[in-house]
Amino acid sequence: xxxxxxxxLLTLQSFISEWGxxxxxxxxxxxxxxxxxxxKKYREEVAxxxxxxxxxxxxxxxxIQKALNKYIRRNDGRVIYMxxxxxxxxxxxxxxVLIGYxxxxxxxxxxxxxxxxxxxxxxxLTQIIKGEKRIHENPVLKAQAAAKAVIELLKEKxxxxxxxxxxxxxxxxxxxxxxxxxxxGFTAKEFSKALHSKRFLEDKGVNTDAVAEIILGLxx
Numbered sequence: 001x002x003x004x005x006x007x008x009l010l011t012l013q014s015f016i017s018e019w020g021x022x023x024x025x026x027x028x029x030x031x032x033x034x035x036x037x038x039x040k041k042y043r044e045e046v047a048x049x050x051x052x053x054x055x056x057x058x059x060x061x062x063x064i065q066k067a068l069n070k071y072i073r074r075n076d077g078r079v080i081y082m083x084x085x086x087x088x089x090x091x092x093x094x095x096x097v098l099i100g101y102x103x104x105x106x107x108x109x110x111x112x113x114x115x116x117x118x119x120x121x122x123x124x125l126t127q128i129i130k131g132e133k134r135i136h137e138n139p140v141l142k143a144q145a146a147a148k149a150v151i152e153l154l155k156e157k158x159x160x161x162x163x164x165x166x167x168x169x170x171x172x173x174x175x176x177x178x179x180x181x182x183x184x185g186f187t188a189k190e191f192s193k194a195l196h197s198k199r200f201l202e203d204k205g206v207n208t209d210a211v212a213e214i215i216l217g218l219x220x
Contacts, residue, residue: 056111060171063188064096064109067169071195075100078212085146085215087153092146099211101203103163104150105184108143112136113172118179120144139168140183150215157214162206167191 061081068079077100084093085106098105110116114129124135147166154162167184169191170177179185186194194200 056113056172057109058111060109060111060169061095063171064107064169064191067188067192067195068096068098070192071098071100071200075201076208077101078208080212080215083146083215085153086149087156090145090149090152092142092149094143094146097146097150097215098200099206099208099215100200101206101208102200103165103204103206104147104211104215105200106143106147106150106164106166108139108146108166108168110139110168110170111172112170113174115176116170116178118168118185120180120183140166140179140185143168153214154211159211159214162211163204 065081071077072079077098079099080097082093082095083097084091085097086092092106094106095109096107098107110125112125112127114127116125116127118125118138118140120140122138123141125138125140127134127136143166147164151164154160154164165184167186168177168179169186169188171188175187177185177187
């Protein structure tokens with residue numbers, strides 16, 4: 001190869017090498033840029049939503065606790081919070097289980113705001129807020145499943161005449177809960193008022209301590 005050809009080859013190699021470095025630099029910069037965008041989006045949009053859901057969840061449980069503690073101070077009964085319940089076949093969990101002379105009320109809290117739509121036939125709860133539609137786990141179904149688990153557990157212990165019902169407490173201030181009345185969907189204010197109604201004050205002869213011990217798993 002003559003001198004001219006050699007110089008051209010060196011120039012070509014240098015050109016290719018330079019472009020390789022540029023491409024590598026651009027690729028690295030692109031990765032960093034995409035990572036920055038992803039992290040920024042997560043911090044500004046995803047993380048706040050998750051935290052908000054957690055905060056709302058905690059608030060709904062506090063609303064339930066406040067109402068039930070007030071009920072217990074005025075009426076004989078027992079309350080089990082964050083209960084894991086179930087018989088041999090059916091399992092469930094509840095934010096609270098109220099046991100009174102009237103029977104048993106299994107409760108799930110929901111801290112979502114906006115317009116909410118749910119019934120016993122829908123797998124998900126639909127939330128409409130600021131024109132945006134979202135879906136969430138249906139608390140109605142969760143409450144019903146926990147109530148069914150309580151019924152099965154009591155039957156295993158040969159207790160058959162204890163009325164067991166379920167309900168959902170929607171604790172957000174700005175909420176429109178479109179839930180059939182028969183499914184016991186309460187706002188925070190409605191729930192506090194309902195606890196003072198004849199329904200939850202009626203004496204049906206329930207042994208509250210015995211039922212509580214069974215749900216807690218203390219009976220043999």
